[in-house]
Amino acid sequence: MAVKKIGSQTIKLLNPPSIISAGSIVGPKEGDGPLAQYFDKIVQDDLLGEDSWEMAESALVKEAANIALGKVNLTLDDMEYMFGGDLLNQIMSTSFAARDMKVPFFGLYGACSNFTESLSLASMIVDGGYADQVITTTSSHFSSAERQYRFPLESGNQRPLTSQWTVTGAGATIISSVGEGPYITYVTTGKVIDFGIKDAANMGAAMAPAAVDTIRAHFTDTGFKPEDYDLIITGDLGIIGHEIAMELLQKEGYNMSKVFKDCGVEVFDNERQDTHSGGSGCGCSAVVSCGYLYKELQAKKLNKILIVSTGALLSSTSSLQGESIPSIAHAVTIENKLN
Amino acid sequence: MAVKKIGSQTIKLLNPPSIISAGSIVGPKEGDGPLAQYFDKIVQDDLLGEDSWEMAESALVKEAANIALGKVNLTLDDMEYMFGGDLLNQIMSTSFAARDMKVPFFGLYGACSNFTESLSLASMIVDGGYADQVITTTSSHFSSAERQYRFPLESGNQRPLTSQWTVTGAGATIISSVGEGPYITYVTTGKVIDFGIKDAANMGAAMAPAAVDTIRAHFTDTGFKPEDYDLIITGDLGIIGHEIAMELLQKEGYNMSKVFKDCGVEVFDNERQDTHSGGSGCGCSAVVSCGYLYKELQAKKLNKILIVSTGALLSSTSSLQGESIPSIAHAVTIENKLN
Structure with missing residues (x-):
């Protein structure tokens, strides 16, 4: 039995990595919500100057990464791996962000579990000594998700009371072998x-x-x-x-x-x-x-x-x-x- | 610098895991090709008795896993993690296979790089002592890919000479901390x-x-x-x-x-x-x-x-x-x- 495994589904990290930085960027609706004060950046234009919702989401990914890196004076060149994903077909917004970010890239698909899926793999890779600094990214966009999974926005469909509102935003973390937590x-x-x-x-x-x-x-x-x-x-x-x-x-x-x-x-x-x-x-x-x-x-x-x-x-x-x-x-x- | 890292993009595995088994299943066209003798199973019905190409591809994933496990007298219960992916939106065939396989699951999306993406992560997780036995799966299906990425099969579109033919098939590997290679x-x-x-x-x-x-x-x-x-x-x-x-x-x-x-x-x-x-x-x-x-x-x-x-x-x-x-x-x- 692998020594780090406890029980059937859990790993105890023996050299726990630190999340030395985290960056968040959200759209106007999230920025008008109860957690507004905690977000690093709130954009009012949820197209972010791009031509499509998908590329706007990709811009969110890159900006979340930039925010997280900027807080600890690091650059993408310092990142050894990127673990990222989103909801779109072929994780389009993440793939296109990774194209610009030029960090060795593991694309993930876990639907909305992506944030902790990426933290799970990133933390094992750092804990295991395969890298000292890696970045994770996770994003979604109301408008790219709505038209992919549901209806064209233009049709103004009524939403059932059980439905949820896809968050427009992205989060990035920097996971490091050296740090003082969390x-x-x-x-x-x-x-x-x-x-x-x-x-x-x-x-x-x-x-x-x-x-x-x-x-x-x-x-x-x-x-x-x-x-x-x-x-x-x-x-x-x-x-x-x-x-x-x-x-x-x-x-x-x-x-x-x-x-x-x-x-x-x-x-x-x-x-x-x-x-x-x-x-x-x-x-x-x-x-x-x-x-x-x-x-x-x-x-x-x-x-x-x-x-x-x-x-x-x-x-x-x-x-x-x-x-x-x-x-x-x-x-x-x-x-x-x-x- | 992490000790296992050499250069900027490569890991040297210090406790190299063994691929103790591999299973392959293909459709009729692949089974009529030059590598026919090497495949474990060739199906003549590329719907595999399912109602859709997507679920047929999902059946390929499960069967490749069964073949790989059967060769070494292991079962899915012996697998600590599954790393898998495919080409479909939301990696549908893999997700639905993982539902039946009931192994802790990391969904991946790397398009056709999925086979080595899954081997990369699986081998680091085993080398690092996080698991002793994991399974990887990778699949594609001509008919599910064609209608998702290109045209309905029924329209009989002419294919340009630069185009390639999506393989119908799935491969699974069992990666173990104990073994005699490869x-x-x-x-x-x-x-x-x-x-x-x-x-x-x-x-x-x-x-x-x-x-x-x-x-x-x-x-x-x-x-x-x-x-x-x-x-x-x-x-x-x-x-x-x-x-x-x-x-x-x-x-x-x-x-x-x-x-x-x-x-x-x-x-x-x-x-x-x-x-x-x-x-x-x-x-x-x-x-x-x-x-x-x-x-x-x-x-x-x-x-x-x-x-x-x-x-x-x-x-x-x-x-x-x-x-x-x-x-x-x-x-x-x-x-x-x-x-």
């Missing part, structure tokens, strides 16, 4: 879970069982309990998915009530901003983590958190073919102090 | 390269500069020369891309003439099977590697090879928007003996 200490890798939900306008319900499966595995493997964390936050279950996940975990004996949140619930003010079930998209957990959570960790208002980004692995083709929605969630523990 | 010894990770080619029917030309960039980096980082290898084989440059890559490497002073091949050139008999510039698709380098190359390594007819899978990171959206084709190539060294 440290990535545990990585729990999810399995694909499918409870048979077919409604692509209710992705929170589809993803909740995957989040529960990974959180349960994390607790089982590590022996941690909910109260060992200051915060356990899922990616983008939204209001409906969050309630389902809370209830499912309660049934398994985990009282999450004091520590359990969801990035999709936090990122918008649902009363005022009318997003229905909350935010979604890869960018959701990326900007909430790189903006809000990272700054709360730095301010020591949070000291040990579990981020569980959640991905719905549907495609518009699989939906048209009547398939249900396979989902996945990956968890990483981030702490200010090493024991 | 060993993965070096991993060279590519950057995204774009020389401005916009013709989606000439992907060999788009990918050739990426292959050259990664091969050059590999030689520079390791000090190896072409003659140190029994074979250096690219993924799916096809006939046109192979000639371009050979010429570009010649200009840089590397005489590749005795060792340089391309999986896309080898997989079909172009005279007889009329594929124009040869084979392509993620499945191309996967089935040639898991079928032909793995068996030649086992038979000691090949002892040290460099596989350089090549990916064109275009999407149908990026093509419609007039963007050029960013490409990437990842290289792994596989050898029978450790020095």
Whole structure:
């Protein structure tokens, strides 16, 4: 048995890498939301001067990377690998950003689980001594996602109350072998879970069982309990998915009530901003983590958190073919102090 | 500097993992080609009894995994991680296979570079002690790719002479910390390269500069020369891309003439099977590697090879928007003996 493996799905990092910097950039709606003060940059033009929503999203990726690098006086030349992904077909916005960034590149696809999928792989590569400094990027864009997965924006379709609003934004982290935290200490890798939900306008319900499966595995493997964390936050279950996940975990004996949140619930003010079930998209957990959570960790208002980004692995083709929605969630523990 | 890193893009694996098994399954056209004898399974019904090409491709992934596992009397329960990807939007065939396989899953997207992208990450995770046994999968399907990237099959479009034929097939490998080879010894990770080619029917030309960039980096980082290898084989440059890559490497002073091949050139008999510039698709380098190359390594007819899978990171959206084709190539060294 590999020595770093604990339980069946979790790695304990023996040389925990530091997240030495994080950068976040969001669009106008996110910048008008309750977490506005935590984002590094809010753009008012969500086309960012580009000709298409896809290339605008690509610009978000590059800018998030620039922000993260600038904070620690590093450049792309200092980055040994880039781990990145997004929601678009062939991860278009990330691929085109990687073209300009010129860093050895591992493209990932985990739908909205991308933020923690990239942190998982990046932290193992740094912990294992394969690199000293790597960059991760994750993005989504309301307009590129909407027209790919749902309807042309111009048709002004009515959105069901279960639907979520794809976050326009990107987050980037710099993971380093040298640093003073926050440290990535545990990585729990999810399995694909499918409870048979077919409604692509209710992705929170589809993803909740995957989040529960990974959180349960994390607790089982590590022996941690909910109260060992200051915060356990899922990616983008939204209001409906969050309630389902809370209830499912309660049934398994985990009282999450004091520590359990969801990035999709936090990122918008649902009363005022009318997003229905909350935010979604890869960018959701990326900007909430790189903006809000990272700054709360730095301010020591949070000291040990579990981020569980959640991905719905549907495609518009699989939906048209009547398939249900396979989902996945990956968890990483981030702490200010090493024991 | 991380100790395992040599040069700017290459890792020397200090505990080289073994590829203890490989499984390959192909469709009828591949099974009628020059490498037929090397494939583990040839199906005559390329729908594999499924209702769609996408789910047929998913069935190929699962069957390749079953074949690889069966050869060494292992089951999916023995696999600690799965690294997999394909060409489809949201890597649909891999995601749906992973749903049934129930192994902790890292979804990848590197277009046709997926085979070596997955070997790169899997070998670092095993070398680093994070797992003892992992599985990689890579697939493509002519019919699912054709209708996604090009035209409905029913329209019977004429294909330009520069075009390539997407391989229907899947390859799976079992990477283990314990074994007697063939060993993965070096991993060279590519950057995204774009020389401005916009013709989606000439992907060999788009990918050739990426292959050259990664091969050059590999030689520079390791000090190896072409003659140190029994074979250096690219993924799916096809006939046109192979000639371009050979010429570009010649200009840089590397005489590749005795060792340089391309999986896309080898997989079909172009005279007889009329594929124009040869084979392509993620499945191309996967089935040639898991079928032909793995068996030649086992038979000691090949002892040290460099596989350089090549990916064109275009999407149908990026093509419609007039963007050029960013490409990437990842290289792994596989050898029978450790020095």
